[in-house]
Amino acid sequence: MAAQRPPYQRLGDVAFSKVEKVNAELFTLTYGAVVVQLLKDSEDVEQTSIQLEKMGYNIGVRIIDEFLAKANAGTCTDFKETGEVIAKVAFRMFLGVTVDCRHVVEPNAPADAMPAFHLIIVDNPLVDFVELPEHCSTLAYCNLLCGVVRGALEMVGMRVETKLLKDTLWGDEHTEISVSLKELVHEQYRDDDE
Amino acid sequence: MSGGRLLSLYINNRSGGLIYQRNLSPAAAKLRDNDQLTVASMLSSLALILQELAPTSGSRPMSSLEANGFVLCSYDVPTGLKLVMLAEPGTQGLELLLKAIHALYADYALKNPFYELDMPIKCDKFDERLTRLLHDFTR
Amino acid sequence: MAGLRTRKLNIVDRALGKGRQEVVSQSAFAHLFSEFVQYSQARSITASELERRLEDAGVGIGVRILELASLRDGKTRRETRMLGILQYVHTTIWKALFGKSADALEKVVENEDEFMISEQEPLVNQYISVPAHLPNLNCAAFAAGIIRGALESAGFPAAVQAHTVAADAGGSRTVFLIKFAPEVLARERSLASA
Numbered sequence A: 001m002a003a004q005r006p007p008y009q010r011l012g013d014v015a016f017s018k019v020e021k022v023n024a025e026l027f028t029l030t031y032g033a034v035v036v037q038l039l040k041d042s043e044d045v046e047q048t049s050i051q052l053e054k055m056g057y058n059i060g061v062r063i064i065d066e067f068l069a070k071a072n073a074g075t076c077t078d079f080k081e082t083g084e085v086i087a088k089v090a091f092r093m094f095l096g097v098t099v100d101c102r103h104v105v106e107p108n109a110p111a112d113a114m115p116a117f118h119l120i121i122v123d124n125p126l127v128d129f130v131e132l133p134e135h136c137s138t139l140a141y142c143n144l145l146c147g148v149v150r151g152a153l154e155m156v157g158m159r160v161e162t163k164l165l166k167d168t169l170w171g172d173e174h175t176e177i178s179v180s181l182k183e184l185v186h187e188q189y190r191d192d193d194e
Numbered sequence B: 001m002s003g004g005r006l007l008s009l010y011i012n013n014r015s016g017g018l019i020y021q022r023n024l025s026p027a028a029a030k031l032r033d034n035d036q037l038t039v040a041s042m043l044s045s046l047a048l049i050l051q052e053l054a055p056t057s058g059s060r061p062m063s064s065l066e067a068n069g070f071v072l073c074s075y076d077v078p079t080g081l082k083l084v085m086l087a088e089p090g091t092q093g094l095e096l097l098l099k100a101i102h103a104l105y106a107d108y109a110l111k112n113p114f115y116e117l118d119m120p121i122k123c124d125k126f127d128e129r130l131t132r133l134l135h136d137f138t139r
Numbered sequence C: 001m002a003g004l005r006t007r008k009l010n011i012v013d014r015a016l017g018k019g020r021q022e023v024v025s026q027s028a029f030a031h032l033f034s035e036f037v038q039y040s041q042a043r044s045i046t047a048s049e050l051e052r053r054l055e056d057a058g059v060g061i062g063v064r065i066l067e068l069a070s071l072r073d074g075k076t077r078r079e080t081r082m083l084g085i086l087q088y089v090h091t092t093i094w095k096a097l098f099g100k101s102a103d104a105l106e107k108v109v110e111n112e113d114e115f116m117i118s119e120q121e122p123l124v125n126q127y128i129s130v131p132a133h134l135p136n137l138n139c140a141a142f143a144a145g146i147i148r149g150a151l152e153s154a155g156f157p158a159a160v161q162a163h164t165v166a167a168d169a170g171g172s173r174t175v176f177l178i179k180f181a182p183e184v185l186a187r188e189r190s191l192a193s194a
Helices: A007-018 A024-042 A045-070 A081-096 A143-155 B033-053 B094-108 B122-137 C010-016 C026-044 C047-072 C082-098 C141-153 C182-193
Strands: A021-023 A099-104 A117-119 A158-166 A174-185 B006-012 B016-025 B064-065 B072-076 B082-087 C023-025 C102-108 C113-117 C159-164 C172-180
Touching: A007 A081, A007 A117, A021 A024, A021 C026, A021 C082, A024 A045, A024 C023, A024 C026, A024 C047, A024 C082, A045 A081, A045 A143, A045 B094, A045 C026, A081 A099, A081 A117, A081 A143, A081 A174, A081 C026, A143 A158, A143 A174, A143 B033, B006 B033, B006 B094, B006 B122, B016 B033, B033 B072, B033 B082, B072 B094, B082 B094, B082 C141, B094 B122, C023 C026, C023 C141, C026 C047, C047 C082, C047 C141, C047 C159, C082 C113, C141 C159, C141 C172, C172 C182
Parallel strands: none
Antiparallel strands: A021 C023, A099 A117, A117 A174, A158 A174, B006 B016, B006 B082, B064 B072, B072 B082, C102 C113, C113 C172, C159 C172
């Protein structure tokens, strides 16, 4: 184990120490109320999961600016670094949690396969005191987080696919989100006439 | 905090469209609304040209241009947002100021449910906080 | 309320909580709330409808926060008087959610069943600038719902409305007008004369 905290961890801690805080319960309970409302409006568990991801996406495309303005994380050289920054700086800064980033190499994947990583969240504030009743046991309750990551990355030129793989509400030991890079969108400056 | 005077602020969205403009000094050129839009998109193009001409490779988010009557400092956010400040020659601290304005945008425009992304910024609190920030800067 | 329920808070669980988050960034809440307002607005035609949706979403939160707060301070005696429960809401409940007591609690002189809790700037409104064409819209209707939920759950049904009021020093503040149901007033009178 390293004697020093790795640099991203420290960046995350510094960023979190500077932001204004609110009681986690306000956040957790508000999220619960949002999920309940979505379920009420759609009466469909699958649709609610999709809607949560969409809401997350809408948040992601906005919250990225604050991250860029306040986190001082610099530019990432590769997707692996992107995963580290999201896990150690972004999640820490906004949710106060320490998140692990595990890089994934699919067995038998072709050499030019697009990179991916998994985010592993142990003390997820979204799920505090929550239990999924029988009729929504398949709800992707934490799908908002998947959308946030997708929206934020899209705003900085990375089109990704995210998926909620595991959740404590499903009986798993932690929340796990997969993030796979699909396309890099280069902001090339083109003539307006094009 | 600085010498010199601020002249005007432009904020462009991802497509180079003007979403915020404020003249900060009576000395700022008084442009009609249409002209402001034209100037704003010209600033976007100008910044690109600056980057093309730059001797070193790789884009920096900040660039400055000095001309006879003014200095122009431009901050390009990786999301495509662009903030441009025109000031009198010799004005210091513009980079930090633009970063602070970006942070205000992140708070009082982006956290406002009534603000639509890429649209003109019409948020009272953004205006108020910006006024305060600029006032503190020029003191 | 359809959908979720929260697990009854177990004191033992709480003590064993492995690094459960006490706080999150205000940004996380602000973005979540902003997205919920937008979601609600898309399903509302009038400003009143939007406020009602926000208020209804807050009710469940009021119920749960009362539960959590009561367990935490080991209250064995329930409040029986209007002033008692209002003081509990405007100090303990407010602190649990918003980190501070509300600015003021006042009695409406003309009406026995009306009180006002004021807040210079409700936390939920911190980053919100109401558009010019909706001057009376107040997203703190959400907090009004929280108050209503807490009061109802404590046995004091009431109507609660968030009003935007001109502040003495210019600008505006929010006043939550609380009107207790007739049965509460009746009970209050009989307790007072006992």
